[in-house]
Amino acid sequence: DTAVSQTPKYLVTQMGNDKSIKCEQNLGHDTMYWYKQDSKKFLKIMFSYNNKELIINETVPNRFSPKSPDKAHLNLHINSLELGDSAVYFCASSQQQGMRGYTFGSGTRLTVV
């Protein structure tokens, strides 16, 4: 029973397309996050949602938009994809803003061609 699940695991798409990545957690956590891991394996925070409210947005282009239909889901929509968007995107969740650590999904490898 996967705690944080992301779909799809792999996504290959052309420049200019719009795509979405879905994330669901069954841990009852109150905060969810999206991280981007680049080719050098560096994890950078993109967004977090707490009780359906965006609480941070780290200088991410507005082509990226998080959507949270409920506390258990945080989807990532990306418009007009660019080559530089190629990376692995990780969803994570936590309780009480992460003081007990985050639980990560297995990642979505996005390749823009």
Added chain:
Amino acid sequence: EDQVTQSPEALRLQEGESSSLNCSYTVSGLRGLFWYRQDPGKGPEFLFTLYSAGEEKEKERLKATLTKKESFLHITAPKPEDSATYLCAAPNQAGTALIFGKGTTLSVSS
């Protein structure tokens, strides 16, 4: 600026050869220092949280320690299955997200 720095970037050990990984941070009012393990093609897996200087936590061959400025992950008599990337993280000053270091990739050969 909140920052987490890890060293070395890569570490190769022989099975049984103990060593330590370093994590230094410049986050004001530190509210926890986190260690994660990441295997290729997978998400980071939580290992430890340390909250105060002098605190130590152990799990199998791993022991994490914390001082006022840095944390160490000691690996005692490593095995090939300990090969992974080890990530260190700390909450940002606002406490709204974890800031990660770039990781140390550990390779243990038999």
